[in-house]
Amino acid sequence: MGCSQFSGGGAGTFWPALPQPEVDAIIKAALDGGISWFDTAEGYGAGRSERSLAAGLSRAGKTPGDVTVSTKWTPLGRTARSIERTIGDRTTNLAPFPVDLHQIHTGYGSLSSIRAQMRAMAHLVDAGQIRSVGVSNFSARQMKIAHKELAKHGIPLAGNQVQINLLHRKIETNGVLETARELGITLIAYVPLRSGMLTGKLHANPSLVATLPRMRRTMTGISAESLDRTAPLIDELRKIADAHQATIGQIALAWLITYYGDTVVATPGASKPHHAEEAAKAMQITLSDEDTGRLADLSTTVIR
Template identity: 35%
Template sequence: MILGTDGPDIGRLGLGCMGMSYAYGVADQAEAVATLNRALDLGITFLDTADLYGGGANERLVGKAIAGRRDEVVLASKFGILADPVTHRPAGVNSSPSYVRSAIDASLTRLGVDHLDLYYQHRVDPAVPIEETVGAMAELVEAGTVKHLGLSEASADSIRRAQAVHPIAVVQSEWSLFSRDIENEVLPVCRELGIGIVPYSPLGRGMLTGAGPRTEDLAADDFRRTLPRFDAENLDANLALVEEIRAVANRYEATAGQVALAWLLAQGNDVTPIPGTKRRKYLEENHGALDLVLSPADLESLSKLTPAGTRYPDMNWVAGQSAALG
């Protein structure tokens, strides 16, 4: 399936790799590598990483896992969010043309490959006109080190301006039953311009599976402790909504997570979610969503769910990027 008018040839479901190295507590590297290989075995060939994740550790992990299987992979990475050298948390943005050129070289080295199938600007840099950034990214296409260009969490205006410089194949943004804001402006613009949509966190950082731990049980450094929807005043209300999703799932002999993914897949053939996981068990569960077709009535009722709390504590997307994960 071609994603967008000028996008990569991928399936309906990809794999977000961030949690294998970063943000969600301690990861098992051997299980992560096994999960990546199992994904390829299942035909989930679209792998998503970024130079931010673990300060480059995630790219090295993905590179190790796909060594010998590069031809099976549609490989995507991102640049533009600077990582704190100690915590690896976001510490600013840089999308200057010179940084674009250095970032791609570093990513290719860590991944052990000679090109990326898709390269995203991770967040728009308010200090650099997007035309300059995309112009530098276009040079990478001309050089053969990148095949397609993407944007992550860009506004409708930024998308239009970027598209005027070079075709944008894909826009990545958070989109799920609990995160619907791209539907107002970003989604219509992408569809007008023939740009594919890659929803990250389609399972609401694990909340929509109904199987995740409560906030107090998360590791001390787990990123979800910073998210308003996991706050004590919001969590119970949101978990009550998850029970409504589970009730739908029971009628299909499915899981809540599979219903959440099936709802997103039903939004259009230009949509390829990238649920993240670091375990084969949950990868296989997510894969099962491809066979689940929800009724129009269930799609409508699910669309009415309204969670408590915003998706990030800071929705301003300014330098500092306290919310820039995904």
């Protein structure tokens, strides 16, 4: 489960503020549904998401080792030295849970090279301060650089977190999917439901678009035009969902974790407990090759 929604709200964010009791309920629903990996970041509310996640996991009775926790370092305007200088903030915010996966949040904006960033991450692994290394929003070329540098230290590049969903399939054409499979790197799909567009709720009630934070609408392209254009895909998702006694969002998630095989995992967010419960149930759905192929073909006709 992605945890950017625990960032505390405020101007320029995707999500409204969530009180801690609501966060606790969301985390408990996710755990009850079988979700055991939670992904956050330094940049999600300047550490607020990390602290809320740790508090929620603790209140749910979880202890270190019960769950997997990943976070990210923000590279913008910083050098690789910052990775080691700020790891104490990450571990303090997430205490008592360790950093199982530490990721570079983006491939651009750092004052240091990717090689230097990977060396800093390797130092943290060697010191036992993190368990594994990942990246986010890295191109195929950047993945290869990071993988090669980590290999010098005997450390694999565990994952690259990028946007993947039925309305965003650039990994298939920009070399990221091919590189991930070649090097054994997991792709971690963020916004797997395209910020709500692939749930069908906005299509059923377009007036909800106006209630979404402006940044969320702008960055994900949610508009009346995009709802009209993607309606055929939503209609097909609904047909398959009815056949499986599932929701549209569950089918969209099931497609994502089926179509790309073991290479792709999904990190759906949840701003309400029932969102987490619904997402978890997607793991129980088995789509046929015909279903996944039909959705894949249709999605190519509505992606812009």
